[in-house]
Amino acid sequence: MIETRGLRKSFRSRAGRETKTVDAVRGVNLDVAEGEIFGFLGPNGAGKTTTLRMLATLIEPDGGEATIAGADLRKDPAEVRRRIGYVAQGGSTWDESTAREELVLHARLYGIGKAEAHRRAARALDAFQLSDYADRKCKTYSGGQRRRVEIALGIIHEPKIVFLDEPTTGLDPQSRAHMWDEIRRLRAEGMTVFITTHYLDEADALCDRIAIMDHGEVVAEGTPAELKREISGEVVIVGLDAPATPRAAELLDTEAYVNKLETVDEGGLRLYVDEGATAIPQVLRRLDGAGLDLRSIELHRPSLDDVFLTKTGRSLRES
Amino acid sequence: MKFARDTWLIFQRQFQLLLRNPVWLFVGVFQPVMYLLLFAPLLKAALNAPTQAAAYKIFVPGLLVLLAIFGGLFQGFGLIAELRAGVIERSRVTPVSRLALLLGRSLRDVVSLIAQAIIITLLALLFDLRVFIGYLLLAYLMLALIALMTSAVSYGVALKVKSEDALAPLMNTVAQPVLLLSGILLPLALAPGWLQGIANWNPFSWAVDGVRALFAGDLSNDKVWQGLTIIAVLAVAGVVWAARQFARSVR
Secondary structure, eight states: OEEEEEEEEEEEEEETTEEEEEEEEEEEEEEEOTTOEEEEEOOTTSSHHHHHHHHTTSSOOSEEEEEETTEETTTOHHHHHHHEEEEOTTOOOOTTSBHHHHHHHHHHHTTOOHHHHHHHHHHHHHHTTOGGGTTSBGGGSOHHHHHHHHHHHHTTTOOSEEEEESTTTTOOHHHHHHHHHHHHHHHHTTOEEEEEESOHHHHHHHOSEEEEEETTEEEEEEOHHHHHHHHHOEEEEEEEOGGGHHHHHHHHHTOTTEEEEEEOTTSOEEEEESOHHHHHHHHHHHHHHTTOOEEEEEEEOOOHHHHHHHHHSSOTTTO | OHHHHHHHHHHHHHHHHHHHSTHHHHHHHHHHHHIIIIIGGGHHHHTTOSSHHHHHHHHHHHHHHHHHHHHHHTTHHHHHHHHHHTHHHHHHTSOOOHHHHHHHHHHHHHHHHHHHHHHHHHHHHHTTOOOOHHHHHHHHHHHHHHHHHHHHHHHHHHHHHOOHHHHHHHHHHHHHHHHHTTTSSSOGGGSOHHHHHHHTTOHHHHHHHHHHHHHTTOTTOHHHHHHHHHHHHHHHHHHHHHHHHHHHOOO
16 A cells, blocks of 8 residues: 655754754665555654655655655655545644534645545545534534544545544543554544554554664554564563572573573562463463472563663663 | 635635624724724825815725725734644645645635725715726726735635744834835825835735726726736746645644
8 A cells, every 4th residue: 555665854954054954764664555544653753744644745755765655755746645644643633613614625736526525524524423512613622523523534535544633642542542543443434544653552552563763764564462572572580589599590490481580689489481472371380399489470461662762772662 | 616615615615714704894994994084084185186086086995905005914813823723734634736725725815805995986986086987897807816826825824934022023024015006095296216116116006006007997998907917927937836835834
């Protein structure tokens, strides 16, 4: 659905008299399959939005190629526009217009006839549970309602792909959960959804595949599970009293399923294993057999933040 | 065909929003009416006009051109609000014609200007101003072209500077000399030679002369077609330039 090769964009910025060139996006290769929710994850300023805006024909790339829904981004941006929907981060509705007016106009800008535009607007209002406020001005809407209008606008012409730039930023937890459901519904209808986010849990829970971007480059790509597995397997944290620790370490160090073993200062062990769920019973049996008292046992699965940490050397939460 | 349809869609929406908030009509007309009531009476004596009606024949055309220039130049503010709301970006991801995005808006400005001009003209009729309707329509054509040009330029500049804080001083700086050098308030016939020389380079001074000739019923005056031609060429140039900003603008 989306294929990019070496997509690049730099901006000139002026600081005093000096002009500096900032390479916002430095050669991005992406492959997005039909019907998946693809997440574009990275800290603010990583180049996510710039990449998205290039794919949505809003800014022209400096170099590279992209094919979007079968149309060539560089040679035929007009055709790309017909096939995609785009929902910007900062909103796109006008205070003084009503949701219905916005939807009808937007449909008509895609060349849809008047009667059909009204039909589609009514259908979209219904699908996004907006019918009750359809004829009220947008300025009276809540944040979540307004975001739903914007998503409805983005798909009113039934595009093959819809790009959503940080669709849940600024929403309260409940609206956020609603939005996830809406996005899954789009996928269920056969649409390919491309979202950017800087929420790890969002990428993890919502996306079929993700690409992690940092400093204008894609540093990792895969399903959330693949990426997490790739880094270090899982960690079993065994809580023990300090005196019992050396003996336990001795016993477990020779076990085949333990890749690496670390002693925790206050007593206890960290065991690096491939699969925690099968390692835990074996650990329990071994220690129990030796008559050692276990205080606690805990399984730590790597998060996308660990992935980000491994790939970039810093935590996404810090950046 | 697609272009005409796109332009109509944009115009329709903009006009609908304008009608929803009709304060603009009052605000737009208030200032010119004040000039008409409180400034024009001074002119009979200042211009040595034989009658008050004769003074109005000179002053009202200038006032209408003033309205067209200012009405157009400050339209960019509305566009900056639309930029900020994301409406422009939302339009730009659709296949809509970029020229239509501009022209739909500018035509709305032209229509609202003509509505204001009609009100002013009707009021002036109460003060015994008399103009032949055919000439009046030609004068309105000139006003429409001026408004088209100034609003297009204002939109283009708004897309470049993207902030009200930059747009306001910029437009004021442009508008003031243009105003003074166009003989809007007093005819430049009263001005010393050097001032007339500079004013000759101001296209709006040609427009004002043209509209005055039309109000005086002097269709054979060369200023009429010269003014119309100059303004028409500039209007086309302004529209083309501004439409390009719509195609190019970021955010």
